[in-house]
Amino acid sequence: DPYSQDPSRHPVLKVNSLKPFNAEPPPYMLTENSITQTELFFKRNHLPVPQINPDDYKLVIERPNGKVHDKPLNLTLSDLKAKFPKHEITATLQCAGNRRSEMSEVKLVKGLDWNIGAISTARWAGARLRDVLLEAGYAEGSSQTQHVHFEGLDRDLTGTNYGASISFKQAMAKENEVLLAYEMNGQELPKDHGFPLRVIVPGVVGARNVKWLGKIVVSKEESSSHWQKNDYKGFNPCVDWDNVDFASSPSIQDLPVQSAITEPHPGQKITPDIDGELTVKGYAWSGGGREIVRVDVSVDGGKTWKVAELTGEKQKAGQAWAWKLWQLNVPLPTKSSDVTIICKAVDSSYNVQPDTVAPIWNLRGVLNNAWHRVCVTVDA
Ligand code: MTE
Numbered sequence: 001d002p003y004s005q006d007p008s009r010h011p012v013l014k015v016n017s018l019k020p021f022n023a024e025p026p027p028y029m030l031t032e033n034s035i036t037q038t039e040l041f042f043k044r045n046h047l048p049v050p051q052i053n054p055d056d057y058k059l060v061i062e063r064p065n066g067k068v069h070d071k072p073l074n075l076t077l078s079d080l081k082a083k084f085p086k087h088e089i090t091a092t093l094q095c096a097g098n099r100r101s102e103m104s105e106v107k108l109v110k111g112l113d114w115n116i117g118a119i120s121t122a123r124w125a126g127a128r129l130r131d132v133l134l135e136a137g138y139a140e141g142s143s144q145t146q147h148v149h150f151e152g153l154d155r156d157l158t159g160t161n162y163g164a165s166i167s168f169k170q171a172m173a174k175e176n177e178v179l180l181a182y183e184m185n186g187q188e189l190p191k192d193h194g195f196p197l198r199v200i201v202p203g204v205v206g207a208r209n210v211k212w213l214g215k216i217v218v219s220k221e222e223s224s225s226h227w228q229k230n231d232y233k234g235f236n237p238c239v240d241w242d243n244v245d246f247a248s249s250p251s252i253q254d255l256p257v258q259s260a261i262t263e264p265h266p267g268q269k270i271t272p273d274i275d276g277e278l279t280v281k282g283y284a285w286s287g288g289g290r291e292i293v294r295v296d297v298s299v300d301g302g303k304t305w306k307v308a309e310l311t312g313e314k315q316k317a318g319q320a321w322a323w324k325l326w327q328l329n330v331p332l333p334t335k336s337s338d339v340t341i342i343c344k345a346v347d348s349s350y351n352v353q354p355d356t357v358a359p360i361w362n363l364r365g366v367l368n369n370a371w372h373r374v375c376v377t378v379d380a
């Protein structure tokens with residue numbers, strides 16, 4: 001069993017697949033803290049967790065073609081910690097498949113059945129990818145170098161490693177704060193999250209945040225990895241498995257604006273407290289460093305709206321990598337009834353979420369950011 005060496009995990013996680021391990025925390029736990037507890041952070045593995053001895057570990061970075069030193073730059077973990085300034089950011093990571101289960105309610109899609117928990121937030125610390133690329137000899141604005149490939153040390157039985165790429169421009173821009181992270185929430189990176197080193201590309205889909213990083217290659221082409229080329233792409237709802245052409249869509253990079261209700265949970269029976277009020281809670285986040293500027297909440301199925309109260313750390317414009325948590329106290333009907341709660345977020349570019357899932361349905365069930373709805377019963 002190639003999975004026999006996988007680490008142990010927190011029992012509260014809802015497991016969507018055991019081998020490889022894929023799991024998410026219960027929704028209400030997501031909004032207990034702006035920083036997700038490491039044990040509760042969602043886990044998305046495509047392959048067995050590789051066993052890496054940190055003393056033998058080295059990161060291999062291929063040199064620019066035609067440069068004097070063509071031997072790759074090899075960096076040990078101590079090199080990475082000693083030679084490059086340590087940079088720390090708070091960033092939310094979201095899998096493209098977050099909320100896929102709602103997409104399957106429209107029409108079955110292929111993929112893990114994520115609820116709203118394939119998203120979490122942590123403090124990440126490490127070397128800036130930019131600094132490491134400069135050290136390896138890459139120059140800013142080089143036109144020959146358009147993509148940066150990340151190769152994971154996890155591999156399948158045929159010897160294929162996990163891999164993905166981002167643009168060279170994305171990797172080099174200082175304000176993008178792309179990290180080679182060796183710490184998560186102040187501790188060394190846990191096995192499930194890429195020990196000893198992973199890429200953090202804030203604002204960009206989870207799939208490019210390569211864990212167990214073994215190698216970096218700069219190329220004119222995008223990564224040829226299955227997960228770059230034939231997965232993690234969006235399509236028109238008319239596209240099915242008989243006519244899909246993966247080459248026709250760009251790979252997902254920045255994610256769209258998102259929000260979800262973490263409390264109450266669907267089907268919950270609610271007895272109004274003494275004030276006749278209910279507290280609704282959730283998260284909201286957008287890709288590309290766009291800040292959440294507003295979350296709208298309705299408790300009458302979308303007829304009327306209120307503005308939720310946002311909490312979360314102050315972030316710089318264009319570098320809002322972390323989600324905002326939100327909450328709102330709403331009056332409840334005095335008669336027993338079914339109530340549909342809805343949330344929708346607005347980001348700093350005034351991007352909004354689509355109201356329903358059907359028009360954004362796609363065969364892989366990615367990028368579901370429709371208004372989130374939770375139906376509850378009020379027991380007055
Ligand atoms: N990196 C490697 N090497 N192998 C993987 O399977 N999964 C990717 C990404 N990086 C993956 C990987 C996907 S699809 C996601 S959503 C994130 O890791 C999940 O990161 P997490 O498990 O730390 O939450």
Ligand code: MO
Nearest residue numbers: 095096206207
């Ligand atoms: Mo993912």
